[in-house]
Amino acid sequence: MTINPDISNPTTRKPLSVLKSHLHAACAATALLLATGSLAQAADLNALIWCDHADPALLQPFEEANGVKVNVKEFEGTGAGMAIVEQSQPGDWDVMVIDSIDIPRGVEKGLFEPLPEDKLPLADLFPQVKMDSSTVVDGKRYGITEKFGYNTIGYNKTKVDPADMQSLAALTGDKYKGKVAIYDYYLPVIGMAALAIGKKTAELTEADLPAIKEELLKMKANAKLVGEVTASQTALATGEVDILVGGGEWVTAGLAKENPALDFSIPREGAVLWSQSLAMFKDSKNKDTALKFIQYIMSPEGQARLATSACYWGMPANTKAALSDEQKKILRFDEQPDFLARAQPYPAPDADLDKKMQDVWTEMLQAQ
Amino acid sequence: MNSATNSGRALPRTGRALPRAGRALPWALVTPALGWTLLFFVLPFVAMGFSSLTAHDGSGFTLANYSQFFTNPAYWQAMVNSLQVTAIVTVISVLLAYPFAWILAEQVPERWQRLALMLAVLPFWTSYVVRSYSWLLVLAQNGVINRALTGSGLFSEPLQLANTRLATVIGFVHFFVMLLTLTIFANLKQLSPSYRKAAADLGAGPVRTFLHVVLPLTLPGIMVGAFLTFVLCIGDYITPQILGGNNELLMPQLVMMQIGRRGDFPLASALSIILMAVVTIAYLASARWLKIERA
Numbered sequence: 001m002t003i004n005p006d007i008s009n010p011t012t013r014k015p016l017s018v019l020k021s022h023l024h025a026a027c028a029a030t031a032l033l034l035a036t037g038s039l040a041q042a043a044d045l046n047a048l049i050w051c052d053h054a055d056p057a058l059l060q061p062f063e064e065a066n067g068v069k070v071n072v073k074e075f076e077g078t079g080a081g082m083a084i085v086e087q088s089q090p091g092d093w094d095v096m097v098i099d100s101i102d103i104p105r106g107v108e109k110g111l112f113e114p115l116p117e118d119k120l121p122l123a124d125l126f127p128q129v130k131m132d133s134s135t136v137v138d139g140k141r142y143g144i145t146e147k148f149g150y151n152t153i154g155y156n157k158t159k160v161d162p163a164d165m166q167s168l169a170a171l172t173g174d175k176y177k178g179k180v181a182i183y184d185y186y187l188p189v190i191g192m193a194a195l196a197i198g199k200k201t202a203e204l205t206e207a208d209l210p211a212i213k214e215e216l217l218k219m220k221a222n223a224k225l226v227g228e229v230t231a232s233q234t235a236l237a238t239g240e241v242d243i244l245v246g247g248g249e250w251v252t253a254g255l256a257k258e259n260p261a262l263d264f265s266i267p268r269e270g271a272v273l274w275s276q277s278l279a280m281f282k283d284s285k286n287k288d289t290a291l292k293f294i295q296y297i298m299s300p301e302g303q304a305r306l307a308t309s310a311c312y313w314g315m316p317a318n319t320k321a322a323l324s325d326e327q328k329k330i331l332r333f334d335e336q337p338d339f340l341a342r343a344q345p346y347p348a349p350d351a352d353l354d355k356k357m358q359d360v361w362t363e364m365l366q367a368q
Numbered sequence: 369m370n371s372a373t374n375s376g377r378a379l380p381r382t383g384r385a386l387p388r389a390g391r392a393l394p395w396a397l398v399t400p401a402l403g404w405t406l407l408f409f410v411l412p413f414v415a416m417g418f419s420s421l422t423a424h425d426g427s428g429f430t431l432a433n434y435s436q437f438f439t440n441p442a443y444w445q446a447m448v449n450s451l452q453v454t455a456i457v458t459v460i461s462v463l464l465a466y467p468f469a470w471i472l473a474e475q476v477p478e479r480w481q482r483l484a485l486m487l488a489v490l491p492f493w494t495s496y497v498v499r500s501y502s503w504l505l506v507l508a509q510n511g512v513i514n515r516a517l518t519g520s521g522l523f524s525e526p527l528q529l530a531n532t533r534l535a536t537v538i539g540f541v542h543f544f545v546m547l548l549t550l551t552i553f554a555n556l557k558q559l560s561p562s563y564r565k566a567a568a569d570l571g572a573g574p575v576r577t578f579l580h581v582v583l584p585l586t587l588p589g590i591m592v593g594a595f596l597t598f599v600l601c602i603g604d605y606i607t608p609q610i611l612g613g614n615n616e617l618l619m620p621q622l623v624m625m626q627i628g629r630r631g632d633f634p635l636a637s638a639l640s641i642i643l644m645a646v647v648t649i650a651y652l653a654s655a656r657w658l659k660i661e662r663a
Contacts, residue, residue: 079631225531225613
């Protein structure tokens with residue numbers, strides 16, 4: 001074998017050839033890294049999620065059972081989630097967690113794949129949370145409800161009279177002025193304001209907005225803050241406020257051990273039912289794994305883990321969720337038939353009404 | 369001494385054009401910076417401008433996103449709130465930072481200055497979000513301040529400090545005093561002691577020397593810090609979001625609100641461009657002072 005002295009001894013080589021050689025090596029290494037990366041990516045499941053799906057206690061059993069890595073990216077708000085998808089390459093994402101009412105938006109954009117109903121435990125779901133009007137489009141199921149709960153009145157039962165919490169009127173009266181926080185999401189709280197003035201959340205129109213705005217302003221006048229999830233939860237937990245408008249089990253259940261005084265009510269006027277769904281992307285390169293993931297999340301074990309996720313608790317959509325008795329008690333599992341009968345659906349406005357609702361919310365926030 | 373050299377115009381007078389390689393070198397050196405600016409400022413800005421002129425439903429070009437800002441009082445109010453908060457924060461930060469920087473530069477012995485400066489900027493080392501949440505706990509109804517006030521008998525009821533504009537201002541001032549201290553300190557250190565000696569020789573007292581000599585000469589440092597404070601403060605989302613309790617909206621919050629659920633990037637872009645126009649006006653108004661020269 002002959003040895004090229006230029007290669008064996010870099011010091012004797014011309015600078016240009018050294019540079020070329022280094023560039024070749026760098027290119028080869030980069031290509032190798034990219035190839036390894038894309039191979040790893042092909043075996044992974046990429047999920048656009050809400051924070052409750054980031055809990056390792058939820059993901060690990062699936063990863064170990066299927067030998068895959070679940071890469072998650074959290075987002076808040078359907079608009080932000082859709083923007084991530086639009087900025088990605090087709091096939092980058094496999095599954096998405098989404099507000100059930102927003103599934104038609106994804107279908108309209110051609111993002112989602114129909115789900116095989118025969119391979120999902122639809123018969124085990126609470127009938128009221130199937131949300132077929134949103135999750136089924138043109139006869140095809142594009143999403144399955146995985147978790148639900150209520151935007152209602154969350155409160156500290158040692159600080160307020162629980163009997164007062166049986167009516168939404170308590171939120172606008174003088175008794176609890178300065179002791180109230182409002183959850184900063186316009187759709188559910190506008191739904192609660194609608195309930196307070198005797199409107200049905202599914203029938204809201206632009207003509208209802210002035211009365212809703214008036215009700216919101218009364219709530220704001222009583223409120224100490226209007227906070228997103230963490231801020232409103234912290235305010236209730238630390239005693240900064242005693243009542244959270246829009247709160248529910250998603251705020252109180254996760255804190256039950258540390259703060260058993262926190263509770264929620266479904267007032268006489270009703271509450272707003274929230275629900276989140278799982279959808280599969282049409283361009284997913286791992287549709288089999290994606291379906292397995294959805295099946296796992298919808299299984300009794302997955303449902304129990306999702307319901308009690310570290311980020312926030314919520315009711316599992318599957319009635320057979322493997323929850324302990326204590327967990328069921330915290331979630332008030334046995335009271336669900338009554339709660340569901342009294343709850344009204346999340347407002348699902350069209351784009352124009354949605355914009356007008358957000359403007360009403362903006363005006364409420366700016367009101368002094 | 370050659371007068372041309374003094375005026376700084378003497379060097380390339382060789383009568384010969386630079387060789388081609390020599391002419392290309394400055395461009396080669398400046399290309400990475402130009403490329404960076406083009407890629408990460410000009411192109412995104414053009415894209416944002418384009419987006420701001422499109423309808424959310426994709427129906428074509430429109431000025432509706434801009435007209436919405438000027439016709440909806442709630443949107444307009446967000447700008448008023450932002451300007452008020454930014455002005456308050458900038459003034460308070462300057463008033464606190466100047467004496468602090470003065471003490472560091474003039475009263476602290478030279479060998480301790482580095483340590484003192486490091487201690488002064490220590491809060492920079494913690495996460496911005498964590499720092500804001502920490503303030504929330506300090507200012508809360510059951511927080512340190514309220515406990516001290518009610519415990520000492522000064523107040524019978526806790527004050528509402530958290531979730532107010534005051535809380536937002538406190539959070540901002542805590543951060544920007546450090547930034548301003550650094551810029552003013554640097555300016556004070558550049559100031560030759562001869563100026564003060566000369567003023568004293570001419571009979572000026574300490575107050576007069578400060579007002580007529582030191583302050584005017586350190587004005588560029590103050591203005592640079594104040595401008596940075598203005599730019600960073602008016603565009604900040606985290607502090608008002610965590611500490612303000614959403615009891616009023618500032619412009620960055622209004623921008624974010626358009627994106628969360630509705631994904632209305634055209635309106636968010638229009639609001640961002642309006643915000644940027646305000647920053648540009650602030651720059652133009654203060655440009656004459658934004659030049660630090662060695663004193």
